[in-house]
Amino acid sequence: MNIVICDDDPVFCRTLGKYLLDFFKENRLTKPEIRVFYNGEDLLKDRGKMDLAFLDVVMTGISGIHTGKYLKERYPDLLVFIVTSFSDYLDEAMSFNVYRYLSKPVDKARLYRNLHQALRTVATVNRKYAIETKEGVFTLREREIIEVEACARKVIVHTVKGDYHSLKNMQYWADTLNHNVFFRTHRSFIVNMGHVKAFDHAMVLMDEQDLNAYLTRRRYHDFKEAYLLYVASTT
Amino acid sequence: MIYLIHIMVFAFEAYIAWQFQSSLFQEKKERSRITYFAVYLGGFTLAMCAFLSKITWLNLLVLFLVHFLIAMYFYHGTISKLLLLTLIQISFMALGEMLVAVYGNHFYQISNGKDTLLSYAFHAIGSKLLYWFIIRILLICIKGTRDKRNFGNTSNFYEYGLCLVPLGSIIIFGSVLDVLWLTEVSFWQEARIVLCAAVLVCMNVLIFWIYDRHQQMMIDINNLQLRLQGEEADNKYYHMLNKQNEDMRILRHDIKNHLLAIKGYIVEGKTHDGEIYIDELLQSKGLLTPKRWCKDPLLNTIIQRYYDICRAHAVNFSADIRLNSTEFLQPMDVVAIFGNLLDNASSAASMCEDGYVEIDCRVDEKKHESHIQIINTCSQDPVSDGKGQWSTTKQDKGKHGYGLKSVENAITHYNGFLKTFYQQNDKTFHVFIILHIITGGGSYSEYCDM
Numbered sequence: 001m002n003i004v005i006c007d008d009d010p011v012f013c014r015t016l017g018k019y020l021l022d023f024f025k026e027n028r029l030t031k032p033e034i035r036v037f038y039n040g041e042d043l044l045k046d047r048g049k050m051d052l053a054f055l056d057v058v059m060t061g062i063s064g065i066h067t068g069k070y071l072k073e074r075y076p077d078l079l080v081f082i083v084t085s086f087s088d089y090l091d092e093a094m095s096f097n098v099y100r101y102l103s104k105p106v107d108k109a110r111l112y113r114n115l116h117q118a119l120r121t122v123a124t125v126n127r128k129y130a131i132e133t134k135e136g137v138f139t140l141r142e143r144e145i146i147e148v149e150a151c152a153r154k155v156i157v158h159t160v161k162g163d164y165h166s167l168k169n170m171q172y173w174a175d176t177l178n179h180n181v182f183f184r185t186h187r188s189f190i191v192n193m194g195h196v197k198a199f200d201h202a203m204v205l206m207d208e209q210d211l212n213a214y215l216t217r218r219r220y221h222d223f224k225e226a227y228l229l230y231v232a233s234t235t
Numbered sequence: 236m237i238y239l240i241h242i243m244v245f246a247f248e249a250y251i252a253w254q255f256q257s258s259l260f261q262e263k264k265e266r267s268r269i270t271y272f273a274v275y276l277g278g279f280t281l282a283m284c285a286f287l288s289k290i291t292w293l294n295l296l297v298l299f300l301v302h303f304l305i306a307m308y309f310y311h312g313t314i315s316k317l318l319l320l321t322l323i324q325i326s327f328m329a330l331g332e333m334l335v336a337v338y339g340n341h342f343y344q345i346s347n348g349k350d351t352l353l354s355y356a357f358h359a360i361g362s363k364l365l366y367w368f369i370i371r372i373l374l375i376c377i378k379g380t381r382d383k384r385n386f387g388n389t390s391n392f393y394e395y396g397l398c399l400v401p402l403g404s405i406i407i408f409g410s411v412l413d414v415l416w417l418t419e420v421s422f423w424q425e426a427r428i429v430l431c432a433a434v435l436v437c438m439n440v441l442i443f444w445i446y447d448r449h450q451q452m453m454i455d456i457n458n459l460q461l462r463l464q465g466e467e468a469d470n471k472y473y474h475m476l477n478k479q480n481e482d483m484r485i486l487r488h489d490i491k492n493h494l495l496a497i498k499g500y501i502v503e504g505k506t507h508d509g510e511i512y513i514d515e516l517l518q519s520k521g522l523l524t525p526k527r528w529c530k531d532p533l534l535n536t537i538i539q540r541y542y543d544i545c546r547a548h549a550v551n552f553s554a555d556i557r558l559n560s561t562e563f564l565q566p567m568d569v570v571a572i573f574g575n576l577l578d579n580a581s582s583a584a585s586m587c588e589d590g591y592v593e594i595d596c597r598v599d600e601k602k603h604e605s606h607i608q609i610i611n612t613c614s615q616d617p618v619s620d621g622k623g624q625w626s627t628t629k630q631d632k633g634k635h636g637y638g639l640k641s642v643e644n645a646i647t648h649y650n651g652f653l654k655t656f657y658q659q660n661d662k663t664f665h666v667f668i669i670l671h672i673i674t675g676g677g678s679y680s681e682y683c684d685m
């Protein structure tokens with residue numbers, strides 16, 4: 001886990017760094033690599049890997065808002081925490097997706113809760129699956145898989161990068177895919193709930209126009225519950 | 236020719252069923268009249284085929300199944316409710332058949348098995364007209380008082396119990412019809428049969444009326460409770476406003492003394508003491524500017540109010556309201572959703588040590604949805620009422636327990652979903668809402684089921 005802290009207050013940086021190390025220690029996780037910067041320019045010069053970023057809004061030089069924007073363009077999966085003592089509404093000024101806003105002084109309990117959620121999000125982003133096909137083995141991220149479909153004795157894994165004819169059967173995919181993200185709506189369809197656009201009692205519409213999945217009536221209620229829990233966990 | 240009468244009669248029966256069911260139940264989806272016509276006609280064609288078998292019980296069974304399955308397909312309603320109202324409908328139909336069969340004995344030779352075209356026409360058309368007449372009377376009686384909204388989404392045991400009355404009536408009607416087919420009865424026997432039929436009709440009408448009134452009463456009680464809750468909210472609001480005015484009055488009253496004190500420090504050259512005095516004054520309640528939580532001023536006021544309440548009870552409060560996540564909501568819905576949820580959340584969290592309340596509102600731009608999540612700590616596990624809802628823990632149960640119902644009512648305006656769950660491991664209660672963002676003139680987004 002790679003974490004960056006950017007604030008012009010060295011005392012705050014030290015305190016936040018300690019909180020982060022305590023969190024990982026208390027939860028028996030691998031100690032993260034924490035890099036501290038005191039202004040936006042130095043942070044932007046850094047080309048190391050980043051998973052989480054804690055940015056102050058008001059700094060000398062480039063503001064936290066601009067720094068965050070450039071970082072998100074470079075690392076789309078980066079989770080940005082904005083830490084500020086501003087009491088005014090900040091989201092209006094943001095031109096990128098902020099993961100969480102934290103007020104100074106940072107409340108440790110709240111920080112820990114947010115870190116739990118952030119780590120779950122990072123784990124989801126990084127989770128990968130190997131798709132074995134006749135042409136070879138392809139590794140894709142969880143969120144790149146849209147749905148798995150059984151069609152004419154073949155199993156097709158529909159992804160954002162194209163379709164893959166898997167050598168494994170539907171049961172393998174039902175057992176392998178993460179149940180918190182994927183749901184078997186029909187014996188021939190397993191959908192990634194992150195790609196669901198809409199659904200009714202018979203059909204699940206996916207983000208991609210030409211990809212849909214049947215939904216059996218008796219699974220409708222369970223699917224709806226699972227979908228709501230999934231969306232709640234990713235908020 | 237006789238088959239033409241069959242077709243006309245069953246088509247008329249399909250029409251009566253459609254009228255009755257569409258008056259009582261709320262449609263699941265908006266469908267064209269052609270769809271309704273086709274399904275009803277198709278169902279009653281099956282019923283006609285069963286009728287042609289001349290087995291009374293088979294006929295009744297198929298009629299019941301056709302009515303029940305069509306109602307389940309087109310309309311909202313619990314199984315027990317649909318079952319009860321379908322059985323009542325069939326019992327009226329069977330009554331019409333029986334009464335016409337009784338008097339048909341006098342003028343036509345039905346019971347001897349000698350069916351003439353005229354006798355059949357009299358029986359078929361007469362019974363359906365009687366059936367239609369009873370249904371019309373019922374619908375006229377309940378017209379204007381009916382709220383078709385499906386109250387409650389779980390079957391009730393008492394509705395199953397009430398089904399025994401129309402079911403018993405149908406069995407009696409069917410048995411009498413069977414007897415009338417086979418034997419002649421005397422005048423006094425006929426009179427007794429008619430009297431029994433009349434009593435059974437009255438019982439079924441009474442059951443229907445009591446059930447309908449009960450449903451309406453439950454809705455009225457619900458509305459009354461919501462109004463009481465609203466009045467209590469108004470009461471709290473006026474108290475809060477009064478307190479604010481009081482704080483401002485005290486500040487205005489003291490401002491002269493404060494200014495004199497500051498002047499004294501300046502005259503004596505104690506500028507540092509004067510600065511400290513001014514800093515303390517700036518931190519006083521009357522001069523503190525409330526934090527801006529979001530762009531919507533109404534929601535801002537609500538959140539600020541609960542922030543103050545939580546702070547007074549040493550509850551940690553945080554709110555993350557993203558741009559465009561709530562601006563599309565109507566003011567009444569903002570109050571219904573956030574007022575109720577935050578009231579519940581702050582009450583629960585205030586009873587915990589290290590309690591907290593967190594609100595998170597975000598937009599999913601791809602799906603054009605707003606996601607609202609409220610999490611609070613609980614000192615004890617919440618109690619389910621056994622109907623998929625949660626019981627209120629507040630003392631005056633008469634005035635409380637309707638918050639989530641009010642929220643559910645508000646989110647229907649946005650084709651929304653509400654999910655509540657409790658996490659045992661960290662003793663937190665979660666409320667999660669998905670709303671479809673309405674743009675333009677306030678029409679609802681046309682999605683499938685989301």
